Amino acid sequence: METRRLCFPRQRQVLLLFLFGGVSLAANRFRHYSVTEETERGSFVVNLAKELGIGVEELATRRTRVVSDDNKQHLLLDSHTGNVLTNEKLDREKLCGSIEPCMLYFQILMDNPFQIYRAELKIRDINDHSPVFREKEMVLKILENTAEGATFRLERAQDSDRGLNGIQNYTIEPNSFFHITISDSDEGTIYPELVLDKALDWEKQPELNLTLTALDGGSPPRSGITTIRILVLDVNDNAPKFSQLIYETQAPENSPLGSLVVKVSAEDADSGVNAEVTYSFFDADEDIQTIFQINPFSGEIILKALLDYELVKSHKINVQAIDGGGLSARCMVLVQVLDTNDNPPELIISSLSNYIDENSPETVLAVFRAKDRDSGENGKTVCYIQDNLPFRLKPSVENFYILMTEEALDRESRAEYNITITVTDLGTPRLKTEHSIIILVSDVNDNAPAFTQVSYTLLVRENNQPAMHIGSVSATDRDSGTNAQITYSLLTNQDQHLPLASLVSINANNGQLFALRALDFEALQAFEFHVGATDQGSPALSSQALVRVVVLDDNDNSPFVLYPMQNASAPCTELVPRAAEQGYLVTKVVAVDGDSGQNAWLSYQLLKATEPGLFGVWAHNGEVRTSRLLSERDAARHRLVVLVKDNGEPPLSASVTLHVLLVDGFSQPYLPLPEVAPERAQGDSLTVYLVIALASVSSLFLFSVLVFVAVRVCRRRRAASLEVCSVPEGHFPGHLVDVSGTGTLSQSYQYKVCLTGDSSGTSEFKFLKPIYPNIHSNGPDFQQHFCLYCDVLLKFIIPNKFSFLSVIMQYNN
Numbered sequence: 143m144e145t146r147r148l149c150f151p152r153q154r155q156v157l158l159l160f161l162f163g164g165v166s167l168a169a170n171r172f173r174h175y176s177v178t179e180e181t182e183r184g185s186f187v188v189n190l191a192k193e194l195g196i197g198v199e200e201l202a203t204r205r206t207r208v209v210s211d212d213n214k215q216h217l218l219l220d221s222h223t224g225n226v227l228t229n230e231k232l233d234r235e236k237l238c239g240s241i242e243p244c245m246l247y248f249q250i251l252m253d254n255p256f257q258i259y260r261a262e263l264k265i266r267d268i269n270d271h272s273p274v275f276r277e278k279e280m281v282l283k284i285l286e287n288t289a290e291g292a293t294f295r296l297e298r299a300q301d302s303d304r305g306l307n308g309i310q311n312y313t314i315e316p317n318s319f320f321h322i323t324i325s326d327s328d329e330g331t332i333y334p335e336l337v338l339d340k341a342l343d344w345e346k347q348p349e350l351n352l353t354l355t356a357l358d359g360g361s362p363p364r365s366g367i368t369t370i371r372i373l374v375l376d377v378n379d380n381a382p383k384f385s386q387l388i389y390e391t392q393a394p395e396n397s398p399l400g401s402l403v404v405k406v407s408a409e410d411a412d413s414g415v416n417a418e419v420t421y422s423f424f425d426a427d428e429d430i431q432t433i434f435q436i437n438p439f440s441g442e443i444i445l446k447a448l449l450d451y452e453l454v455k456s457h458k459i460n461v462q463a464i465d466g467g468g469l470s471a472r473c474m475v476l477v478q479v480l481d482t483n484d485n486p487p488e489l490i491i492s493s494l495s496n497y498i499d500e501n502s503p504e505t506v507l508a509v510f511r512a513k514d515r516d517s518g519e520n521g522k523t524v525c526y527i528q529d530n531l532p533f534r535l536k537p538s539v540e541n542f543y544i545l546m547t548e549e550a551l552d553r554e555s556r557a558e559y560n561i562t563i564t565v566t567d568l569g570t571p572r573l574k575t576e577h578s579i580i581i582l583v584s585d586v587n588d589n590a591p592a593f594t595q596v597s598y599t600l601l602v603r604e605n606n607q608p609a610m611h612i613g614s615v616s617a618t619d620r621d622s623g624t625n626a627q628i629t630y631s632l633l634t635n636q637d638q639h640l641p642l643a644s645l646v647s648i649n650a651n652n653g654q655l656f657a658l659r660a661l662d663f664e665a666l667q668a669f670e671f672h673v674g675a676t677d678q679g680s681p682a683l684s685s686q687a688l689v690r691v692v693v694l695d696d697n698d699n700s701p702f703v704l705y706p707m708q709n710a711s712a713p714c715t716e717l718v719p720r721a722a723e724q725g726y727l728v729t730k731v732v733a734v735d736g737d738s739g740q741n742a743w744l745s746y747q748l749l750k751a752t753e754p755g756l757f758g759v760w761a762h763n764g765e766v767r768t769s770r771l772l773s774e775r776d777a778a779r780h781r782l783v784v785l786v787k788d789n790g791e792p793p794l795s796a797s798v799t800l801h802v803l804l805v806d807g808f809s810q811p812y813l814p815l816p817e818v819a820p821e822r823a824q825g826d827s828l829t830v831y832l833v834i835a836l837a838s839v840s841s842l843f844l845f846s847v848l849v850f851v852a853v854r855v856c857r858r859r860r861a862a863s864l865e866v867c868s869v870p871e872g873h874f875p876g877h878l879v880d881v882s883g884t885g886t887l888s889q890s891y892q893y894k895v896c897l898t899g900d901s902s903g904t905s906e907f908k909f910l911k912p913i914y915p916n917i918h919s920n921g922p923d924f925q926q927h928f929c930l931y932c933d934v935l936l937k938f939i940i941p942n943k944f945s946f947l948s949v950i951m952q953y954n955n
């Protein structure tokens with residue numbers, strides 16, 4: 143039913159307007175009713191029946207209606223009771239807002255007859271709203287030095303309720319700085335003001351939070367709160383303050399540039415610019431400014447240059463801090479520099495001698511001092527030298543050391559020493575310094591010259607040019623300088639007979655030997671002498687060596703024919719019996735050669751003959767033999783020229799003339815002659831010759847005696863004169879070797895060595911042949927016999943190597 147009544151309101155309004163235009167109002171006065179807001183729907187407003195004095199039925203029949211001015215169905219009429227009730231919960235604040243009192247106007251309309259009553263419903267306020275601040279928080283900035291009593295107006299709170307229900311009071315919680323006063327505004331509202339009771343201190347309490355409470359007058363009262371945030375604004379009332387008055391720190395020397403030494407820090411109780419502290423050195427001298435640098439903002443002090451412990455062991459730095467307001471404070475930084483091992487040890491030589499005589503006993507060579515500028519272990523030093531040297535270091539007082547030899551030195555084994563003295567410190571890492579000392583060992587003449595050979599053999603060909611270089615001797619001396627300067631000399635010869643000074647000379651400087659004159663192999667085959675080498679040291683030392691000069695033979699001697707003698711006034715004539723067989727030994731040409739070896743190998747050949755073909759000469763032994771049987775027709779006298787040639791290069795030769803007389807009735811000797819061919823095989827053995835030689839020599843004496851006897855017999859028995867065979871006195875060539883060596887044999891018995899070359903060349907056969915130059919044994923008698931004897935000797939004994947003793951015996955018989 144109600145909903146239907148509430149329908150079509152516009153139709154009704156139109157109707158109402160119509161009615162107002164044509165119908166007067168039933169009553170002109172306002173009827174006043176009131177109702178409290180926020181009462182439940184259906185709250186009683188007025189009983190119309192009673193109000194109007196009509197029955198409930200009439201109300202119904204006359205279609206009584208309640209219409210609000212705003213056309214909203216705030217109220218409704220209960221047709222059974224005639225009560226006007228609220229149709230909804232009425233909210234004063236919603237209907238009227240801030241308008242007070244809040245009236246809801248409505249009309250009561252009745253038909254038959256149409257009547258209209260005007261009424262107003264006052265909606266009574268209840269305290270249904272709390273005060274509300276616009277912001278949850280108010281920010282208030284107050285300088286810390288604001289004087290006490292200053293007031294700060296605060297924003298009001300809002301309360302929808304009106305009247306008593308509106309805001310009646312403001313409070314803050316009790317605090318020591320502020321209280322609240324309430325003031326009336328022009329609009330008739332109250333507002334709170336904050337009054338400063340006590341000076342603020344930003345440094346103590348930069349911010350304050352107070353709770354502001356707004357109270358309304360409701361019962362019970364409602365309240366709303368907000369926070370007053372009071373920011374105390376700083377003023378520069380504080381100087382900066384360092385955290386320490388003295389900063390002590392340590393920094394190793396040689397810390398890299400830029401390393402942080404210390405960070406100073408000053409606090410400023412103020413804020414903002416007033417608390418902006420800048421740092422700087424204060425009263426800093428040059429040193430500090432070159433070494434350190436301070437960051438003005440962070441207070442970090444860093445190294446700008448290297449610290450040197452050895453220079454300054456600690457630094458004192460004054461640092462100032464200034465805030466933005468110009469207030470300042472100072473502190474002191476003590477930087478203790480720590481030693482690092484940055485200085486290598488030093489070696490200071492106090493005295494030094496680079497030279498030392500060899501063979502000196504322990505000698506001090508150098509005195510020096512080791513030093514290290516560092517301190518502690520870093521400054522302790524240790525000194526040593528190489529350990530394979532004959533030197534040692536002897537520690538002395540206060541880091542002094544003495545370098546000395548350990549033993550006598552020998553320059554010849556080592557003349558120079560490079561001693562490296564090493565000094566190290568005990569720091570970490572160890573630093574070391576090396577110093578080299580060169581020690582030169584001076585020479586002492588302790589070595590005699592030494593010849594390169596113990597003996598020298600020099601071969602010199604005879605007939606050399608005078609002053610010819612024949613060889614050199616050489617000596618070395620292990621010393622040096624004048625101690626090694628060698629002078630060569632010939633030493634006086636032990637052999638007094640050798641005229642050494644006229645034979646050889648020596649170059650004193652280089653040991654070259656010269657033959658002073660031409661040497662003659664035949665006179666001197668070899669000789670020995672000593673040479674000396676002397677150094678120039680003091681005292682001088684010397685040594686000697688043996689030099690043996692061997693003269694080499696040259697073919698400078700022609701063969702010399704011993705038999706038959708060529709320059710005799712009456713040459714020998716060989717007698718050959720006509721009855722001689724073929725191969726009969728006529729004679730033997732005996733020749734010698736002063737040379738030796740090849741140069742003395744003689745060969746014989748028949749150069750000329752009166753009758754060629756009758757005689758032959760054996761090339762190797764000079765035997766002259768008949769080549770065929772003799773006949774009566776052969777001439778009695780023959781002349782033969784035999785050439786004797788040696789084997790030298792070029793060969794030298796001599797010729798000899800033989801006279802042969804063929805005789806009749808010359809009795810044959812008894813001795814059976816060997817077969818005609820006496821020509822010996824080339825390879826006839828040496829041993830046979832040796833045997834012969836031995837036999838010859840041993841028989842020599844006996845032979846001589848026998849000859850002597852024979853001569854005597856000869857002289858007595860025979861007077862017949864044949865031909866003279868003479869040997870002139872002193873004729874023997876001087877170049878023949880005198881084998882006696884001393885020449886002690888008497889002049890009357892000269893022996894000559896007849897050298898016959900063996901055809902094989904393997905040996906020389908020497909035998910002695912007696913010659914009687916001075917036996918003046920009177921006349922042809924002797925000579926005749928002697929010739930005969932020679933003949934026999936040559937024919938039988940020598941070729942056949944028989945004992946000639948028996949031959950002679952026979953002959954003498």
Ligand SMILES: *[C@@H]1O[C@H](CO)[C@@H](O)[C@H](O)[C@H]1NC(C)=O
Nearest residue numbers: 560561562576577578579580
């Ligand atoms: C000595 O020895 C040191 C180190 O071995 C070296 O440097 C120096 O050249 C040498 N001196 C001579 C002169 O040899």
